[in-house]
Amino acid sequence: MYKILKKDGSAKRAEFQTVHGVIQTPVFMNVATVAAIKGGVSTEDLEGIGTQVVLSNTYHLHLRPGDDVVYRMGGLHKFMSCNKPILTDSGGFQVFSLAKTRRIKEEGVYFHSHIDGHKLFMGPEESMRIQSHLGSTIAMAFDECPSAKAEHEYVQMSVDRTTRWLKRCKAEMDRLNGLEYTVNPHQMLFGINQGAIFDDIRIEHAKVISDLDLDGYAVGGLAVGETHEEMYHVLETVVPYLPENKPTYLMGVGTPANILEAVDRGVDFFDCVYPTRNARHGQLYTHKGKLNIKNARYAEDMSPIEEGCGCPACRSYSRAYIRHLIKAEEMLGLRLCVLHNLWFYNHLMEEIREAIDEDRFDALREEIIEAYSENDQADRDSSSHEV
């Protein structure tokens, strides 16, 4: 399913075959938590912004509209009218970051809905059943994401349980894929490496999960409070222990510079809320760094957000107009900003793929890191994960 086409140092240029189409990697997945991208972006808009993969959320869709509803509507692809590969997060991260008063047991997690407070339970089997109902292209394993500040002892205990949960996930998914009325009998499963910032736990866990021969492997538990340097160190430490013939997914990361650094360490898949969340604050990505469209200097600037950009916002609208819309709190302003930022991220990945193809990945990496060196700090202070 996964085929490396080219390498440039440790950076991999590959393609990943799925039942919903071939994914060119490295790839950025566009976050559509509750089956819609924030900012009024429809699945019809996705072609125009170069989206390859959509990411939706097990926890949120289980609560609303309910995975049983989505199942009866024919699965998530039909429900949201999307013909692209969809990856569903397992709900684990949301159970641990969003839900109230949770209790973790061997069987799974007891918690309360963040919407109406009612009691819920999710374990490996429940997460797999929900994701099977959704019929996503790729399902993520149900795991615990311990705090970056957790002690070695707790992290070891947690990761051991996550391993046992992963085995239950795999068994349950095999069972579900074999059922007669399964939405997507070819649903794939990615395991998740955990271990906080402890090299020994990360490496041992990577070895154990690699033996399970899953469809792909994620590095989780990063971008949750550790420094960028710690994150890069974990990637350098753990990626070599994950199977090279499977895709590697760095969850919830990150800034353009983070992505370049992670590709340089062998990562294929990314997702992050920055492009949509920054759009909400008028923060727009360009190859020269971010600009804040609310700035008075753009009030009479008839040039596009970025010269040469082919996104739907830059093709038709000026900085002056978009600034006016954002100041007037018109929804179109947010929509144009989201379209631009997602286009930027999707095409940054395209530039990365071309650079690897042409053995000039290092030059691109340095250029982008230089452009973003000044305003990376702002991103570091807010969570990059969908919650």
Added chain:
Amino acid sequence: MYKILKKDGSAKRAEFQTVHGVIQTPVFMNVATVAAIKGGVSTEDLEGIGTQVVLSNTYHLHLRPGDDVVYRMGGLHKFMSCNKPILTDSGGFQVFSLAKTRRIKEEGVYFHSHIDGHKLFMGPEESMRIQSHLGSTIAMAFDECPSAKAEHEYVQMSVDRTTRWLKRCKAEMDRLNGLEYTVNPHQMLFGINQGAIFDDIRIEHAKVISDLDLDGYAVGGLAVGETHEEMYHVLETVVPYLPENKPTYLMGVGTPANILEAVDRGVDFFDCVYPTRNARHGQLYTHKGKLNIKNARYAEDMSPIEEGCGCPACRSYSRAYIRHLIKAEEMLGLRLCVLHNLWFYNHLMEEIREAIDEDRFDALREEIIEAYSENDQADRDSSSHEV
């Protein structure tokens, strides 16, 4: 400029030539108050929903971003990237409905900004200068819109002043259109008939303004608290006194039934906030009346909002999905509802034009009035005017 192609009773099928293209009437203008349609609808979306004319607002654009900014950006068409005819309201209605602590004098109106409270003045010349800066296709005269409950004496005094203001508007527009750096030297001026529900004042005013040989005539001061029957009576009374060789515009109206009844009384142009505002509340138009997409019965309904509808929402998305988006307060839900409702209104006008062409306007009128007889009341209770 205005050519009647066909009549069916008093209903007129015509076309109106403008410097930004030919308008087929009867027509519904799509409200883009601050140079954007509510709900994240871009000018790129307008082709897909059959928009012929966009309506923007003098008062709002004067305050933000400032008509001087729009002028320096090359006018409203260039600023908002719109190649269709744009009509600008004069700001009169907003000064009287939205601004605080206003004082009406012969020279114009002193008032305070609804945004930051700063002191402002607008008279006929100021309104014309702002609209000239915006460079709209059609400018509206600056008028006072007296309350539907105002006394005969006040209305007479107000209408006399509005007539004097109209003459000043015409003189100022002639001057502005002759200036070297005017954005649109072919800008047209529509006068506005007032007189509340007093036949004698309405008729006398219609006669006086008809003599001024303007590009078109609006009936203002309706849908401001009077009954539908009073509104229809005013139209029957006044339209015969307006020039038949000029377009007639009923401002801020209304429901599908209102529009059919007004076309039946000789009206060509309409605008109303109902399609966008009702979208916000999940109220969607169909040929069988309105439906509320929030209703539980649509939770698992995979059919489109209306079978056979060609709007961007109905072409790709189901009632179940749109209901989910609205319940989850996802912006895409609102956007799809607005696109549907504007498509409905724009295509209702197309159906009206075809029915007049084919001498079956009465049958269409009865069909739509019947479909909307039950839920018209809800609309009657909220203002139909952009404010």
